[in-house]
Amino acid sequence: MSQKTDSSEFAPGFLWQIGLLTIMVLGLVLFSDKLSQSERSSSVQRSPMVLFPWALAGGHTLENGMKAFSGKPPEFAAVKDQAAALAGLLISTVICPTVFFLEWRRRRISGVPTSERPPLRTSSVFYGFCGALTLYVAGAILPIATISEATRHSLRNAQAVASNKDAVIDEMNSIDTDLSQYYILPKELGGGGRSYEGYKLPRGMEKTEEGTYVVTPKRNEVNIRAESVRHVSCWIEMKVDSAGRMSGWTYGGNFR
Amino acid sequence: MEKDTVTIEIKQEVSITLLWIVAGVVVVSLAFLLTPQSTELWPSINAAGIAAGLYVIALLIFVLRKPLGTKLRLWIGIAALASMGLMAFTWVRAQEQTHWQAETVMRIRGIIGRGVMRYDMPPALLKTLDEFYKQGPTKKETLAAIFSRLHNGATAGSNIHKPSWDSDSLKVIVKTMEPGRIELVSQETYVKGRDPQFMNHNGQIGMIQETFILTEKGISHVSEN
Numbered sequence: 401m402s403q404k405t406d407s408s409e410f411a412p413g414f415l416w417q418i419g420l421l422t423i424m425v426l427g428l429v430l431f432s433d434k435l436s437q438s439e440r441s442s443s444v445q446r447s448p449m450v451l452f453p454w455a456l457a458g459g460h461t462l463e464n465g466m467k468a469f470s471g472k473p474p475e476f477a478a479v480k481d482q483a484a485a486l487a488g489l490l491i492s493t494v495i496c497p498t499v500f501f502l503e504w505r506r507r508r509i510s511g512v513p514t515s516e517r518p519p520l521r522t523s524s525v526f527y528g529f530c531g532a533l534t535l536y537v538a539g540a541i542l543p544i545a546t547i548s549e550a551t552r553h554s555l556r557n558a559q560a561v562a563s564n565k566d567a568v569i570d571e572m573n574s575i576d577t578d579l580s581q582y583y584i585l586p587k588e589l590g591g592g593g594r595s596y597e598g599y600k601l602p603r604g605m606e607k608t609e610e611g612t613y614v615v616t617p618k619r620n621e622v623n624i625r626a627e628s629v630r631h632v633s634c635w636i637e638m639k640v641d642s643a644g645r646m647s648g649w650t651y652g653g654n655f656r
Numbered sequence: 657m658e659k660d661t662v663t664i665e666i667k668q669e670v671s672i673t674l675l676w677i678v679a680g681v682v683v684v685s686l687a688f689l690l691t692p693q694s695t696e697l698w699p700s701i702n703a704a705g706i707a708a709g710l711y712v713i714a715l716l717i718f719v720l721r722k723p724l725g726t727k728l729r730l731w732i733g734i735a736a737l738a739s740m741g742l743m744a745f746t747w748v749r750a751q752e753q754t755h756w757q758a759e760t761v762m763r764i765r766g767i768i769g770r771g772v773m774r775y776d777m778p779p780a781l782l783k784t785l786d787e788f789y790k791q792g793p794t795k796k797e798t799l800a801a802i803f804s805r806l807h808n809g810a811t812a813g814s815n816i817h818k819p820s821w822d823s824d825s826l827k828v829i830v831k832t833m834e835p836g837r838i839e840l841v842s843q844e845t846y847v848k849g850r851d852p853q854f855m856n857h858n859g860q861i862g863m864i865q866e867t868f869i870l871t872e873k874g875i876s877h878v879s880e881n
Contacts, residue, residue: 453705454747457697458754464695465758469765471846474695485701486688493708494680501719502673508724538739545746552753559760566767570774574877577778581874584786589873644782 450488451537452544456481492537499530561654564630567610568655572626572638572646575613578602579622580644596622596640628655676718680711698751705747709740766847766864770879773842773866777828778877780807780816781838781870788872798835799870816840829857831867838870841880849881856881 450456460481464474477485503523582599585591592598596617606613609629616623620642628634634653638646687707691700716736720729784803791797797805807816810830817828825845832839841857843865852862865880 452746453701454750457701458750460697461754461758465761468758468846469761476693476695477697482697482700485697486685486704489688489701489704489708490681490684493705493712494684495677497712498676498680498715499673501715502669502676505719505724506669537743538736541739541742541746545742545749548746548749548753552749555753555757563763563767566771570767570771573771573774577774577782577875577877580778580782581785584782584789585874586789591874644779 450484451492451533453485453488456485456488492533496530496533496537499527500534503527504531561631561634564610564628564634565636565651565655568626568628568636571605571608571610571613572624572636575601575605575615575624576640576644576646578605579615579617579640583642583644594642595619596642628653631655676715680708680715683711684708702751705744709744712736712740762847766844766849769844769847769864770866772826773828773864774877776817776826777840777842777866777868778875780828781840781868781875784838784870785874799838799872800833800835803830803833803838803870817842831857836872839867840870841865841867851881854881 457477460477467474504527578601579596579599582590582592583594583596585593587593597619599615599617599622601613601615607629611626611628614625616625622640624638624640626636631654634651634655636652636655637648637650639648640646684704684707688700688704691703693700716733720733780803783806784799787802787806788795788797788799804810807814810816810833812830812833814830815827816830817824817826819826826842828840828842830838831841843856843858843860844863845858845860847864848862849864854862854865856863856865863881867878867880869876869878
């Protein structure tokens with residue numbers, strides 16, 4: 401006996417149901433996000449997708465990161481968040497896929513045409529809801545993965561540039577201290593005797609892992625230009641006056 | 657007294673569905689709840705996620721058995737596994753990324769802390785050095801005397817940092833004050849430095865610490881941890 405397996409389960413009526421329920425689910429997700437945002441006093445913006453529990457866990461990790469920044473100890477996740485993570489996981493990976501796949505199989509095997517089924521029975525609506533949610537979770541994962549990879553890449557790039565910029569500024573600060581000391585020290589002790597003229601960068605300071613530095617000393621003023629080693633188009637320029645004050649900071653490339 | 661008996665009839669397919677759901681809810685919830693609690697939510701959801709993944713695979717094997725056509729079973733199986741694989745990938749990447757972000761925040765805090773120390777400490781010593789050499793060839797005051805005069809009679813152990821804002825907790829401590837040598841030390845109280853075993857000035861272990869030393873020859877900087 402051969403089973404009929406090619407009957408059209410996704411007939412226009414079914415697709416209409418799925419479409420309508422998808423809109424309902426999206427509305428529910430957006431509404432629940434608004435609701436939870438109004439209750440939230442957290443410093444970290446959390447993802448609206450409770451159906452994807454890693455977003456909740458990630459939000460909690462970031463919250464603890466911000467607490468550590470201010471010297472506060474990390475906290476356990478609130479019971480509300482733990483319950484939301486577990487509920488999201490149960491809905492998206494247990495309840496909805498089970499209802500959807502088992503009912504889909506039953507319908508597929510029974511071979512009853514879609515037109516012969518009453519469209520608005522409670523069980524049909526629940527099946528449609530679970531189907532919409534399962535397909536939403538399965539379908540949304542590709543754009544989510546793509547967007548999060550792009551975000552990750554751009555965050556890491558931006559952080560690499562910012563770290564390099566911080567390191568270069570820090571080294572320019574050290575040069576400023578060295579310059580001030582040179583200006584103050586008498587010539588007998590290797591200083592400039594109230595002048596920057598003749599100043600040379602200490603050995604190893606012309607080129608570091610972070611940048612290359614060029615100083616142009618005049619009597620009462622020095623121009624410093626730093627070029628990044630890690631990000632070749634990035635540079636910083638500034639001036640140091642006779643009191644050792646730094647001013648006229650100008651940034652180029654991605655340091656802007 | 658007569659006993660009433662209530663009989664509920666459940667269709668076979670409904671009972672199978674309920675059985676699957678109950679089994680899944682129990683397995684996933686147990687995995688979630690039995691994972692030891694920590695300040696991170698990740699261990700619990702990772703354990704529950706693995707249990708859920710195994711559950712979905714078992715469910716798919718059950719659903720996609722015969723008499724469904726081979727082609728249909730294959731397509732749905734591949735689509736479901738691809739979706740699960742992508743979800744696992746996104747999950748792992750999200751865990752890695754959020755930890756990286758939290759660590760980056762602390763690294764930035766360390767950079768800010770060091771930057772503030774390196775910006776704040778040298779001017780006090782440079783001003784002292786400047787006054788010292790402004791005296792000319794005959795030195796009436798030592799470095800220590802000038803430094804003390806410029807900083808309200810500071811002695812060894814004094815904090816010379818003036819808070820710039822309400823919660824500014826930075827301290828710049830005079831570690832050594834000898835006529836020709838002044839040592840300033842500053843440390844973080846909760847930001848870890850390079851060496852986790854480093855003994856800090858205040859008795860803490862492993863925190864960021866920077867030292868600047870002033871002598872008649874100038875200033876030297878030691879990034880201690």
